[in-house]
Amino acid sequence: MRNQESTQAPAETQSKLIHSVKSTLDHVESLLRDAANASGEQAAELRERAMTSLRNTRETLHDAQDAMLEQGRRAVRATDDYVHDNPWQAVSVAGVVGLLLGVLISRR
Numbered sequence: 001m002r003n004q005e006s007t008q009a010p011a012e013t014q015s016k017l018i019h020s021v022k023s024t025l026d027h028v029e030s031l032l033r034d035a036a037n038a039s040g041e042q043a044a045e046l047r048e049r050a051m052t053s054l055r056n057t058r059e060t061l062h063d064a065q066d067a068m069l070e071q072g073r074r075a076v077r078a079t080d081d082y083v084h085d086n087p088w089q090a091v092s093v094a095g096v097v098g099l100l101l102g103v104l105i106s107r108r
Contacts, residue, residue, distance in 0.1 A: 024057040
């Protein structure tokens, strides 16, 4: 599952993650509401199912975090490679960005 998520577009991964978390929270909320109305063994079973759902969501969040970190590492590597392959273009871009920031700051 990790490899599949790391190759997805960031927006797609984010959308799936948000949907998964919302769905799980709705499910857990329902289970806990049912557990409050239940007694004894049934309540314990519902609470355990809620905890299992929360653990699964936590794992999904960790997988998403790992995928985002990997995407960030790839972006850093690509930028580093580009700067090493094209140092003068990188210096030029940095100079233009610095100049634009200086102009914007001086206007205030």
